[in-house]
Amino acid sequence: MGMTPALDLDEVGVAYGAAPALENIDGTVAPGEAVALIGPNGAGKSTLIKAILGLVPLASGRITVLGSAPAGARRHVAYVPQADTLDPEFPISVGQVVLMGRYRRIGWLRRPGAADRQAARQALEQVGLADRARHRFGTLSGGQRQRVLLARAIAAEPRLLLLDEPFNGVDAVSEQALLAAIAALKEGGAAVVVSTHDLALAHLACEEVCLLNRRQYGFGPTQTTLTPERLRATYGGHALELRGDRVIVAHS
Amino acid sequence: MYQTFIEPFTFPFMARALAELIMLGALAGTVGVLILLRRLAFMTDALTHTVFPGVVIGYLLTGEGGIFWGALAAGGLTAVLLTLLTRNRAVTEDTALAVLLTTFFAIGVVLVSRESGYTTDLTAFLFGRILTVTAQQLTQTLVVTLLVVAALVILRRPLTARAFDPQGAQAAGYRIGLLDLITNAIVALVVVASVRAVGTVLVIALLIVPAAAARAVSDRLTVIVPVAALLGALGGWAGLAISYDASLHHGLRLASGGTVVLVLVGLYLGALAAAAAGRRLRTVRRTA
Numbered sequence: 086m087g088m089t090p091a092l093d094l095d096e097v098g099v100a101y102g103a104a105p106a107l108e109n110i111d112g113t114v115a116p117g118e119a120v121a122l123i124g125p126n127g128a129g130k131s132t133l134i135k136a137i138l139g140l141v142p143l144a145s146g147r148i149t150v151l152g153s154a155p156a157g158a159r160r161h162v163a164y165v166p167q168a169d170t171l172d173p174e175f176p177i178s179v180g181q182v183v184l185m186g187r188y189r190r191i192g193w194l195r196r197p198g199a200a201d202r203q204a205a206r207q208a209l210e211q212v213g214l215a216d217r218a219r220h221r222f223g224t225l226s227g228g229q230r231q232r233v234l235l236a237r238a239i240a241a242e243p244r245l246l247l248l249d250e251p252f253n254g255v256d257a258v259s260e261q262a263l264l265a266a267i268a269a270l271k272e273g274g275a276a277v278v279v280s281t282h283d284l285a286l287a288h289l290a291c292e293e294v295c296l297l298n299r300r301q302y303g304f305g306p307t308q309t310t311l312t313p314e315r316l317r318a319t320y321g322g323h324a325l326e327l328r329g330d331r332v333i334v335a336h337s
Numbered sequence: 338m339y340q341t342f343i344e345p346f347t348f349p350f351m352a353r354a355l356a357e358l359i360m361l362g363a364l365a366g367t368v369g370v371l372i373l374l375r376r377l378a379f380m381t382d383a384l385t386h387t388v389f390p391g392v393v394i395g396y397l398l399t400g401e402g403g404i405f406w407g408a409l410a411a412g413g414l415t416a417v418l419l420t421l422l423t424r425n426r427a428v429t430e431d432t433a434l435a436v437l438l439t440t441f442f443a444i445g446v447v448l449v450s451r452e453s454g455y456t457t458d459l460t461a462f463l464f465g466r467i468l469t470v471t472a473q474q475l476t477q478t479l480v481v482t483l484l485v486v487a488a489l490v491i492l493r494r495p496l497t498a499r500a501f502d503p504q505g506a507q508a509a510g511y512r513i514g515l516l517d518l519i520t521n522a523i524v525a526l527v528v529v530a531s532v533r534a535v536g537t538v539l540v541i542a543l544l545i546v547p548a549a550a551a552r553a554v555s556d557r558l559t560v561i562v563p564v565a566a567l568l569g570a571l572g573g574w575a576g577l578a579i580s581y582d583a584s585l586h587h588g589l590r591l592a593s594g595g596t597v598v599l600v601l602v603g604l605y606l607g608a609l610a611a612a613a614a615g616r617r618l619r620t621v622r623r624t625a
Contacts, residue, residue, distance in 0.1 A: 138508045156510075164508035175374065175501050176556045182501070188494045189509055221556045234505075247508075 089152050091116045091245050091276030092137065096146035099129070099136050105144065105299065106132045112295060112304035116244070119267065119277035121287035121294045121307070125320050128298040130280035134247050137278065138164060151244055160189060163243035167250050168230035173223030179233050180218035183209050186240030208239035211269060213262045228259025235266055246270060248279040252286055264290055284311065341582045342575070350468055351581065354534075357470045357478055358573030358597065361531050361543060364482045366569025367489065368527045369548030370562050371520060374500040379431065380419055380521070382541050383438040384528050387415040389537045390445035392462050397448065405477055408532050411441070412525030420518045465536030465594045467577065474533060481530040485523050492519065497558070535594045542598040543569060550601075550608035554615075568608075572601035 090113040097110040107129040114120045122130045135141045137148055139155030150158035163186065186208065187201040197205075209215050212232035217225065222233060231251055238246055251263055267277055267290055281287055287294055287307060294310050296302040302319040303310045345351045372381050388408045395407020415437075422433055449459050489496070498506040499516045507513050524544070531540040551565035576597030583589040583596075 140507055159508070159510040162508070164505055166502060166504045170504070171502055172376075176552060176558055176561060177497075177501060178557070185494075185498055185501070185505075188498060191494070193491055193494060237505075241509075 088115060090114060090149075091118075091151055092120075092278065093149040094137075094146070095149070097133075097136060097143060097148055098145035099132050099141055100144040107136070107297070108145075108300045110146070110295070110297065110301050110304075112293070112301075114276045114278065114293065116274050116276050117271050118293060119271055119279060119291040120304075121291040122278065122280040122297060123282075123284065123287060123294055123311075123316075123319070124297045124302075128319075130297065131249060133297070134164070134249055134278065134280060137245075137247060138162065158245070161244040163238035163241045163246050165231075165234050165238045165246070165248040165251060167253060168227055168234055169254065171222075171230070171234075173230075175223060177222050178218065179209070179214065179220050179222055179225065180205065182222050182233050183218075183236045183240050186237040189241070204240045204242065205236075208236040209233075211239055211266050212236045226256065226259070228255040231255055232259055232262050232266070235263060239266065239270065243270075244275055246275055246277045248277070250280055250282070252281055252283050260286075284316075287311065342578045345578060345581045345585075350470075351577075353470045353472065353475060354467045354577055354593070355574060357475055357534050358467060358577055359570045360475075360478050360482055361527075361534060362547070362569030362571070362573035362597075363566040364478075364485060364569070365527055365531060365540070365543040366547035366551070366565035366567070367562055368485060368523055369544045369546075369569070370551070370558070370565050371489070371496065371500070372524060372544055373548045373552055374497075375520065377520070377524065378541075378545055380434065381524055381528070381544055383419070383434050384412065384415055384521075384525055385532075385537050385541050386438040387441035388412050388525070388528050388532055389462065390441050390448060392532055392537065393445045393448045396458075396462075397452070402473075404533050405474075405529065408529040409526075412529045413522070415441070416518065416521035416525040419521050420514065461536075462532075463536045463538045464592060465532070465534050465539065467534045467593045470534060478530050478534075481526050485526055488519065488523060492516070496520065535597065539594045539598050542601055543572075546598070546601040546605050547572065550605040553605070553608040553612045568601070568604050572604055573597055576600040 092114040094110050094112050097107065098105065099107040110133060122133060124130055132141060136143060137150065137155060139159070148155050151161055183205040184197055184201065187197060187204060191197050191201055206215065209218055212235055214229060214232055214236065217229070222230060225233065235251065252260055255263065264286070271277060279291065288311065291307055293305060294307050295304045296310065296315055296319045298319050298321065303315045346355045372378060388411050391407040391409070391411025392404050393407070395403035395405070398407070418437065449462065452458055495506070495511045495516055498509065499511060499513060503513060527544065528540050531543060535543060547569040548561070548565045550568050551561045555561050555564065576599070577593050579600065580591040580593040580596035583591045
């Protein structure tokens with residue numbers, strides 16, 4: 086160790102008004118590693134991601150991103166929203182969406198340079214959609230749109246990547262493409278935080294898991310932390326099944 | 338053709354009206370694209386109504402010249418109120434908006450009704466007086482146009498990012514609240530600049546219709562923006578020329594503001610038909 090962690094959560098608490106949304110979240114993510122945020126709907130996964138982005142104030146504790154406060158690290162952090170929250174009628178091409186990942190580098194008035202265009206093209210290749218650059222974003226399938234948004238994040242060359250439920254409603258081909266692109270980013274030294282319902286994917290893509298439901302029910306290596314007991318505690322009354330090495334959470 | 342579309346504008350008052358409408362048409366068409374992307378048509382409609390009492394108060398205080406400044410004050414106030422309202426995500430945002438717009442509008446109507454020439458004044462405020470545009474008004478419109486276009490050019494990337502993906506834009510460090518305030522201020526400025534020429538009721542058409550028509554024919558912003566500006570200017574010119582021609586040569590008194598709007602709607606229907614024809618052509622080509 087001895088390396089500066091990409092993300093350090095130190096007894097983090099967030100409150101909306103008087104109601105606590107998150108309490109005592111504590112753990113670190115090293116460069117090149119991924120952590121899965123796992124918990125039921127309303128557990129505070131999105132809130133934690135927003136806190137890491139510096140978009141919601143902390144009620145307690147501290148978040149350190151790449152050695153500085155979240156707001157100071159934005160240049161090196163990329164965020165991937167859920168594709169289905171975006172307007173499919175928006176008149177913008179796939180290539181332009183990916184180029185958005187370069188906006189902060191390009192600035193306000195300069196035209197995108199050769200380096201920007203190349204970064205965008207390579208990012209689109211990484212998610213397997215290089216041939217779709219000229220298509221309108223909204224004409225792609227949900228899974229493909231999710232891949233385009235990941236390409237936009239890759240084009241920003243982040244050192245910390247945050248993904249909000251990227252596998253929701255995504256087809257198998259897109260799921261594989263997303264996993265491969267995330268693995269490539271990790272190999273390049275980026276740290277990844279991904280919120281998900283899919284425990285199997287957490288096993289596949291993430292070295293660490295953070296189990297949360299308002300408070301933390303475990304933060305550590307996936308193999309030892311993702312236990313049936315801990316999951317049952319995290320999900321409360323919701324039914325839970327184990328099938329082979331696959332864990333299935335059934336929502337009531 | 339010459340007689341209808343060129344000749345009338347050899348009169349100075351018609352030339353000024355034409356210059357004003359072409360500028361406003363192009364400006365409103367451009368800003369209309371931003372309204373379309375942000376889905377702010379209802380908010381824009383509210384703005385056109387809340388500007389109304391400002392118009393009336395400005396007129397009552399200092400006459401014709403006070404309209405612009407009264408509208409500007411009311412527009413600025415509304416832009417701030419709307420930004421705060423939408424930011425705090427009130428449970429019934431559209432209800433609050435509707436209450437705000439009718440309240441402001443009613444204040445305007447009550448104020449006008451206290452005047453002696455009630456109906457003439459009200460008509461002028463609601464539907465504008467394009468044929469009495471002065472050189473000073475033209476200058477005001479030009480200044481507003483330059484300001485707004487400069488703001489849109491400088492902020493095109495943040496505004497596009499915010500319109501497409503607000504959460505992503507916020508995560509990238511763009512200040513959403515500030516961008517929204519600027520957007521509302523831009524829309525308010527255009528409404529204010531247009532209000533004397535086309536009135537508070539018809540300005541909404543100038544802002545919405547050209548952009549909608551341009552969106553129908555293209556999926557690309559680099560095409561949509563110039564086409565919307567062009568259609569806005571074209572609608573202003575053709576509407577003015579047709580209303581003048583009908584009044585002079587055919588004994589049909591057509592209100593210029595209303596004619597402009599109807600021409601714009603005609604262009605919109607044409608754009609829809611062209612888009613449908615284009616789609617059919619592509620399908621035929623693909624299956625052939």
